[in-house]
Each structure stands twice: as C-alpha cells, then as structure tokens.
Amino acid sequence: MTMDAAPPFTASITQQIAQQIRDIHPGPPLEAGWLDPRLGALLLLTLTLLLIAALAWLGRRLWRYWEWRQALAAPPASDRRLWLGQLHDRLRQEGLRRWPASRSLQGAEWLAWLDSQGPTDFQRWQHHWDEWLYGHRQPSHAQCQALHADYLRLGRQLLLGRLVHPRGTP
Template identity: 40%
Template structure:
C-alpha cells in the first residue's frame, strides 16, 4: 500500500479587506456626493436670490425718499409680488387688497394661520398713506418690516 493521506481541517478563506470597497460602494458614495453638491448649490442659489430680492426692496424704498413716497413704493412692490401669486391680485382695492395680503403665503409657510397685520395693523397705511401729506415715519417703518416679509415670501415662492 502507499502512503496514507493526512487529513487536515477545513480552513476558511480570510475575510475580504475593508479597503478598497467594492465598486457598488464607490457608486453609492459618488451618488451621495452628487446629491449633497446639488443640494448645497440649490441652497446657495436660493439664498443669493433672496438677498437680491431684499436688496431690490430696500433700494426701491431708499430711492423713494419721503414717507408717502415710501408707502407708494411699498404698495407697488407688493402688487408686483402679488401678481406672482394671482395674476388678478394687483387689481384688488381697499379691504379686499388688505385681506389678500393677510392670506397665508403659498408653499411651506401656508401651514400657519393667517394673520391680520395688514387689515388691523400697520398694513392699513397702504389704503391712504401714499396720498397723505404727512405720514409718521414710525408707521412707515412698521409697514416696511411687515411688507418686506410678505414681499420676500411671495417673490421667493417661485
């Protein structure tokens, strides 16, 4: 007879190394990085657009000069922004216009309950403030803050 075979225990192969990862992980990482870069770019673009809109609003009011002219400029800017929400909105007058301004803006902010800051607060100055001879600058400042927020909401919604 020949030599007897020596039987040995079964050995498992070594586990695969963690580096370099399999090609599927590289694809997943590239996809995640591309999505993160796209999200960052969109956020940057949205912030740049919002800054430009805010500068436009502030520049228009700075050029207006007197408080009645500032109220007229605020009204014009709000009507321009309102057309983005409803093409007929710039034709609204009086209490209907103020109610439209108080309505919830479209999009994510629409979950909030509508306010009455235009109908019952500083926004009432829009009704006749542009036609008065003397307008209190503090009232214009309060209207400006309120109108700036609504202008940015409506212009940034698109």
C-alpha cells in the same frame, strides 16, 4: 500499489497545477472589506451630488431673499409717499408673479389676502392705505418702519419658508 505511495509523476503534475492555480486570486476576505470599492465610489458620488443640489437650492433661496431685501431699502426720512408707492408696487409684482388670481384684489381685500400669505399685519393700515397712495397724506416714519418690517417678514415667509420657521411658528 497503495494510494499512499503515489507515483513520482503524479507529484510533479500536482505541483504544476498548484503553480498555475497560484495566479488566480480569490480577493480579500469578506470581513476585511464588505463593500465593493466601485459601489462605495458610486455611493460617495451620489451623496456628493445630493449635497451639491441641496446647497444650490439653499443658495438660490438665500439669494432671492437677499434680492427681496435689496429691492426695497429702509424707509427714508423724507418723501415717504414715494417709498410707500415702491412698497405697494413690489408687493403687487410679487403677488402677480406668485399668485395670478390675486390680480383682482384691491384695497382691504388685497391687504387681508397679503396677511393670509405670511406672518404680516398689513390689514391694520387699511384705513390709511388709499390716502397714503392716492391722497395727500404720507405715513409717519414709525409707520413706514412697521410696514418695512412686515415686508421683510413676508419675504422671509415666501422665500425662506420652513428654513426660518421649521415648526410653522411665526
């Protein structure tokens, strides 16, 4: 008996085995989808969570800067000494909150230190600062506007940082 002529029962067994094997699916070929769908879903979930975290971080910084802007309104035409006192208090509060070591600084040292923290020029007012706060003089409206601009620049530097000046330029 030759191998070419297999007995009929062998052919029926081969057909039965082929029927059983047909239920086992090998999956898609590798070129059709190289990434496991579960891994793709995990990657998508991770990217979504990172995006949400980045947006929350950015939103918090923008919200804090908005609060910084709202904490001190633009200088009024009258009673500028009261406004300057509010500016001084706001700068002191933020300074103590961020840098407890700044507690001992006063006068020209305080203003110079503030200027070292951001792109401001508070130090140019050192000759008038004490007279405005504790004396009977009050700053002009133009001086108050310049102080307010420095206040806003300091807030942008502290709260937004590299979002505003990515290359470190003022």
